Amino acid sequence: MAFLVLLLLLNFVFNAINAQSTSTIIKPGSFLSPINNSYLLSHSGQFAFGFYRYKNGYSVGIWFENIRQKTIVWTANRDASPFPSDVTLVLTTEGTLIVRPKQGQDVLIADTSSDNVSRLATSASMLDSGNFVLLNSSGGIVWKSFDFPTDTILPGQRLAVTGKLVSSVAESDHGSGKFLILMRSDGNLVQYPVGAVLERGAAYWATNTFNAGYGVSLNLDGNGHLYLLNDTGFNIKSINTNYVNASGKSMYRATIDTDGIFRLYSHSSNRFDDWYTEWSSSNYRCDPLGLCSENSYCVMMDGEPVCQCPPHFDFINEKRKELGCRKNYSLVACDTRNG
Incomplete structure (x- = not known):
């Protein structure tokens, strides 16, 4: 019984330390990194903003944090390559939110730099709505992920x-x-x-x-x-x-x-x-036009959309059938001779 109590106590202490290590706001001088202090939590803990594992590195985004499926709902620069583990995300005194690598150019996430002080971001926060915002010195929102x-x-x-x-x-x-x-x-x-x-x-x-x-x-x-x-x-x-x-x-x-x-x-x-x-x-999951690419068509099999090739065509890539089909000229020639 004493051992069980000790385990519960240690779990409580661990969770408390973990909660303390996760900030709720970013200000100039503070930062996030993929390895340490990697994300901000909203006040209730429902949403998180920061680095998440992606492919062979990390991306910056927003996700549901307090459910088993950490569902991504927003990604910054979604078509960019993943970041390595040695980058930091910082809010500069000029009002820009950037990812800063050890070498190379900064990557812009959000920009509020302005000659108008009321438009300049001095902090950033993850709201319980799932909206990540940059705030001016008066607490007014000057940039929000909901707009993008x-x-x-x-x-x-x-x-x-x-x-x-x-x-x-x-x-x-x-x-x-x-x-x-x-x-x-x-x-x-x-x-x-x-x-x-x-x-x-x-x-x-x-x-x-x-x-x-x-x-x-x-x-x-x-x-x-x-x-x-x-x-x-x-x-x-x-x-x-x-x-x-x-x-x-x-x-x-x-x-x-x-x-x-x-x-x-x-x-x-x-x-x-x-x-x-x-x-x-x-x-009907075959409705979206272009679900199957060039020279292919969609059929439903066991409730799932499946791309098929017409006669005399083969998949461009058997492992990625959605890429479409191309003509197999050897089959065409064979049919011609047999005809």
């Missing part, structure tokens, strides 16, 4: 006119992927393959609110309601039409996933639970 989303929006965050979310390459690769969702200036929220926004017929899902006018934004509230507001603050469309303010969940996020489908997820207060899909833009 990657593939996800959180409750209280909005996707304004011309704003977009871009899918990740893969679950383990947070670089820009193949699909996006765009808040168009005509009021229509539309999903496209990346690079095909201007192509006629390229959209594969939309809210059909193209007559709503300029100023429409996509919003998610704390009860899991996904909706469009016009510039007067009027709700013009509930996107998850079966929304019921009774799911009993405590966390929500809306993400355009790697497969090109926009989904609303919820999570209970039990940290060991999984994310639950409340709504999705399509229930």
Whole structure:
């Protein structure tokens, strides 16, 4: 019994030390590093901002910290190479948030440098909303991650006119992927393959609110309601039409996933639970145009989208079938001789 009490006491001390070693704010002169003091926690501990392991190094981002699945919701410079372990993240006296390597050039994360002192960041903080902010000397927000989303929006965050979310390459690769969702200036929220926004017929899902006018934004509230507001603050469309303010969940996020489908997820207060899909833009996972690349097509097998090649074509890469197919001229020649 005494041994058990000792273990519980040691665990309490360890957790207390760990909590003390994780800051809640960055000021000029303080820093984060991948190895020591690697992230900031929000006040409740729900969100973290800082370095996370990525590929063969580290990236800077925001994630859900107090659940088993440390879900990434924002990444700075998402298409850049991972950082090595000897870098530091610092807020300079000039109001810039940078990653500083031991050798080479600084990498900019956020910039508030200005001749106007009221616009100059003097501290940075991770809020319980999941919004990482830079603050001036009066505590006013002068920069926020909510203005620069990657593939996800959180409750209280909005996707304004011309704003977009871009899918990740893969679950383990947070670089820009193949699909996006765009808040168009005509009021229509539309999903496209990346690079095909201007192509006629390229959209594969939309809210059909193209007559709503300029100023429409996509919003998610704390009860899991996904909706469009016009510039007067009027709700013009509930996107998850079966929304019921009774799911009993405590966390929500809306993400355009790697497969090109926009989904609303919820999570209970039990940290060991999984994310639950409340709504999705399509229930047919072959809908996203461009899911399978050149000379290939999508079919559903056992509930999963699978890319296939037509006759006389082979996969460019058998391990990455989404890259598409190319013609196998030896098969074509063989069929010609046999014909």
